[in-house]
Amino acid sequence: MKHLFSRSWLLVALLSAMSGVVIAQEGRPEKNPREQYFIFWGYPENYIENQARMAFSTIDEMLQANPPQKEMTLNRQMALVGLDLLLHDQRNDKAEPFYTFINRRMQRMLDDMAKPVKKGLKIYKLYNDGFVIKSKDATVAVDLIPGGPGKHPFITDSIIYAIAGNCDAMFVSHKHGDHANLKIAKAFAARGKKVIVPKDLWVGVDPLIQQLLVADTSVTIPFDELKMTLHILPGHQDDIYNNIYVMEFKGSGKVAHTGDQYNVEDLRWIDNVHRKHKIDVLLLNCWVNSMERTIRGFGPKVLITGHENELEHSIDHREAYWMTMKKMESMPSLKVPNVLMTWGEWYEYK
Ligand SMILES: [Zn+2]
Ligand SMILES: [Zn+2]
Structure with missing residues (x-):
């Protein structure tokens, strides 16, 4: 008898799963199938996924209506905090709504990259610490990665390789996988484009994948073909180049990108970078060991x-946008505006 019961229970469970949400509302009016589509009783995971899809798409629209600028609007702040909420809820990790969101934004960015830059610089933000900087003469990528697991990258191969194809050179800050991707470096090299990396990477x-061979000394590399000069400062993340x-x-x-800079001793020379370089835009890792001192140094x-x-990263070290906002609020005497950006956005510096 017990056996029979468990079998019939299994049958009910199977039927429920096959017929989706409708069975879960047993006993409720279910006259209109269009309304049934939005009832999730008994299917909390399905609910969370649908909620994330709605929230990501609303945030995408809100960010487009409130693009990056020096002064943060309340609408834009709400959109970024909304992203923090979604991206610190592990139920959304590697789920379809997230993939759709990031790839839609990356495709939009890719479309924009086709437009020429007439004056100044256009700075695109990609996943994590990836940036593309475009001038009238050159387009360079820093720490370009697709993100996520190798088998199911966050940014699809077709989009990330199209972005790489639109760049003239790539600079990689250090060897960690959230900054350095060998497949992308090889794609640059295969097209005859240079990739500059630290001295211990991909030797x-x-x-065309070139290591910085001088330790603990700044070097300058002319890139005449791109009408630019690259200065490399010898930073460290703990003891990693x-x-x-x-x-x-x-x-x-002039734009500086700090990679994963995190080293107390380096702060001594970082204090003086502004004496040698007049930096227009600093692309700074938001969890650098001394944010205020590093910003003052540059x-x-x-x-x-x-x-x-x-x-x-685990959620305690994902570093939310709201945390960056709060950190910057705590240093009003700096008077350096932070154009807080998310994936697939751009800022024109003139
Ligand atoms: Zn790192
Ligand atoms: Zn990193």
Whole structure:
């Protein structure tokens, strides 16, 4: 008897699963099938997925209506905090609504990259600490990665390789997988484009993948073909080599990218970077060991933080947008505007 009961229970469960949400509302009026589509009783995971789809798509629209700027509007703040909520709820990790959201935004960015830049610089923010900087003469990528697991990357192959194809060179700050991706580096090299990496990364892989060979000394590499000069400052994440790239686009501006800079001793020379370089835009990892001192050291006209919401980290170290907002609020005497951006957005610096 017990056996029979468990069999019939199994049959009910199977039928329920096969017929979706409708069975779950047994006993409720179910006259209109269009309304039934939005009833999730008994299916909490299905509810969460549908809620995330709605929230991601609303946030996408809200961000487009409130693009990045020096002053944060309340609407934009709400959209970014909404993203923090979604991206700190592990039920949304690697789920379809997230993939749709990020790829839609990346495709939009890719479409925009086709437009020429006439003056100044256009700075695109990609996943994690990835940026593309475009001047009238050159388009360069820093720490370009698809994100996520190798078998199911966050940004689809077709989009990430199209973005790479639109860039003239790539600079990789350090060896960690959330900044360095060998497949993408090889794609650059295969098209005859240079990839600059720290001294201990991908040695001997391809002559166009070039290591910084001088330890603990700044180096300058002319990129005449791109009308730019690359200065490499010898940064570290703890004891790992972390190249800080100062990209000088002739006649357009100077941008620094700090990778995963996190080292107390380096702060001594970071204090003086502004004496040598007039930095227009600083792309700074939002959890650098001393945010205020690093910003003062570089002395940029505009700050754009990176590395928020890295989903490969546990939620306590995903670094929410609201945390960056609060940190910046706590340093009003800095007077450096932070153009807080998310994936697939861009800012024109003129
Ligand atoms: Zn790192
Ligand atoms: Zn990192």
